Each structure stands twice: as structure tokens, then as C-alpha cells.
Amino acid sequence: MAQQVRGVVAPGKGQPVRIETITVPDPGPGEAVVRIQACGVCHTDLHYREGGINDEFPFLLGHEAAGVVETVGDGVTEVAPGDFVVLNWRAVCGQCRACLRGRPWYCFDTHNAAQKMTLEDGTELSPALGIGAFADKTLVAAGQCTKVDAAAPPEVAGLLGCGVMAGIGAAINTGGVGRGDSVAVIGCGGGGAASVLGARLAGAAEIIAIDLDERKLATAASLGATHVVDARERDVVETVREMTGGFGADVVIEAVGRPETYEQAFYARDLAGTVVLVGVPTPEMRLELPLLDVFGRGGSLKSSWYGDCLPSRDFPMLIDLYLQGRLDLDAFVSETIALDGVEGAFEKMHHGDVLRSVVML
């Protein structure tokens, strides 16, 4: 039987979110209904509310979540009722050209639930990133559920569902940071701070954290940054070069999403080094670089989608490292809030007051 639960809905462009009663259908073939325990507030939720992603209002927000599988539809074998899972937005298809070439972390045709959740009047909801987890329960494709060790608290586990995975993965997957590398991270919000953690995990010798906000720099230092740079006071490129023997860092991760910080990343990198773009720019932004420098400086310029993660490989591994005390994910939970606190959390995010506000259900 379809169920009625509470959900946080963005009704229209720029309008405040509201708690609505939503209808969650029983899972069909290949689907699962998950009882949500925790869901982090990500910048992308705010982008949806602002109409910055698309116009398919109303949106059911929330996509960085952990919970327990309640029921599964026909043919579901990968998860079962009672499993503790982190939700992902990369349920790989196994059929597209990326999957067939053995690169499922790029999957170009990821799965979401086929059925729609609705408002009480029958209006279909668009779940954020195919998840919609600011809700007591949500309907997803079973492949969007990744089982992890239930010893991890849900408010921590859920973080891997988006921003923290994107940041860690930018370092360990996309950037390929290795032992002894020098790494610079420009922008140390939730994403960049996670890149600091990823760089440390990968054995980087130097980790230079750069931000405009001293609170973010203090957090980055506590997570393992060996140097911090306040970009309001110092020239980023010169300072990174000074800190790396005059050469620049092997890997520079841009976690802001602006042309000027991308340009800094480009020049703060050693010859043959790697730039990883994590920040998401807006459509009007343009980048201008001398093509000769693109050639002459060599190396690679990469973008990181969701940290090039493979949820089935990366989520359980990172949760295990967390449980062993080797990955400080607790630092990312700035506050826990109730379902009616999402609008307030957007405000705090805007002022840089939090790494993550996490809704508890």
C-alpha cells in the first residue's frame, strides 16, 4: 500500500521550502523504499530551490542520506529489508559505453526509481538527484542503496552520499594523489575539506588549504592540512609555489567553482601536475588561458563528477576507515536539525557558518 509521509518540497523558483504530505508508492520491480534516518543539507538542494538545475518543480529536496531499507520490489537482490544503506546518485547501468569499457564510475545512464512520488493532489514530485530524502521515507532504484556497516551513525554515513564523497574522491580517485605528493585545495567548505581528508588518506606529504574564511582554514588544519593560506591576505599562486620549493603542487583541487580560482589552480600546479575541478560553475562563467601555457605546463586538467566514485567500492571502504578511527567524518557534522530546519540551514550555508547541517528523522 502506498504510504503518506512528510517531505520537504520546493514549490517554485526561489520560494521557501515547505513540509508537505507526500505519497510514496510501494516499490515496483528494481525499486526500494527506504526509511530515512539522516540527510545532510547540500548546496545542490539550494540550487534546485533557486531554479538553477532545471524547472521541474515541485522538487522533493534532500540527497545526502542514510537509512534502513523498508521494502523492496520484484527482482531486487542487492539489498533486503533491514539493511542499513547510504543512498547514492550513481546506480550504474552496466550497459552504457562507459560501463561496457570498464569505467562504471563515469556511467552515463544511471538508474532512478521508475515510479513517481506525488503530493496529495497527485502532482508528481521531482526528487533531487533522483533521491528526495528530506522525507520520512523515499522511493529509489535499488541500485541507489549501498549497504554499509550499521555501526556508523546515520548522520555521518549519509555524508558520503554527496559532498564528502565528491571531495575525498577528487583527491583519491580523480587526482590520483599518491604518497609523498604535494596537494593544494582551493576552497575548504564541505567539499574542499573532504579533499584535504582524501589527500591525507592517500599519503600526501604537503597539503595546502586555501580559503577566505579563517573558520574553514582552522577546520582544514584540524583535518590534516599542513599549511593554510588566507587568500584575502596572500597571493595564492606565489604562496603555493613558495611552500613547494618554488615549483607548485603536484595536484591542485579547485573546490569553489569560479574562473579566478580555476586560474589560480592552473598556475599553482607544478609542471606536468594535475588540476581537479570539483566546484560547479554557473553558465555565464568563462575561462581564458594562454593556449601556450596549457601546452607548456603539461599535465592534466580534469573535472571530478561525484569524486569519480563507485558507491559499491567506495562507501563501505570509507565507512570502515571511519569506524577504525582513520577518517574524521565527525568533523563535517556541524549541527543536527529537524525537518523544519532546512530553510534555516540554507541561510547558515550562505554565511559559511557550517560545513554540514544534517536533518535527523
Ligand SMILES: NC(=O)c1ccc[n+]([C@@H]2O[C@H](COP(=O)([O-])OP(=O)(O)OC[C@H]3O[C@@H](n4cnc5c(N)ncnc54)[C@H](O)[C@@H]3O)[C@@H](O)[C@H]2O)c1
Ligand atoms: N563535483 C561534484 O560532484 C560536486 C559535488 C558536490 C558539490 N560540488 C560543488 O563543489 C563546490 C563546493 O561545495 P561546498 O559544499 O564545499 O561549498 P561551500 O560553500 O561549503 O564551500 C566553498 C568554500 O569556498 C570558499 N571560497 C569562496 N571563494 C573563494 C576564493 N576566491 N578563494 C578561496 N576560497 C574561496 C568559501 O569561503 C567556502 O569555504 C560547489 O560549487 C558545489 O556545487 C561538486
Ligand SMILES: [Zn+2]
Ligand atoms: Zn552505465
Ligand SMILES: [Zn+2]
Ligand atoms: Zn549534494
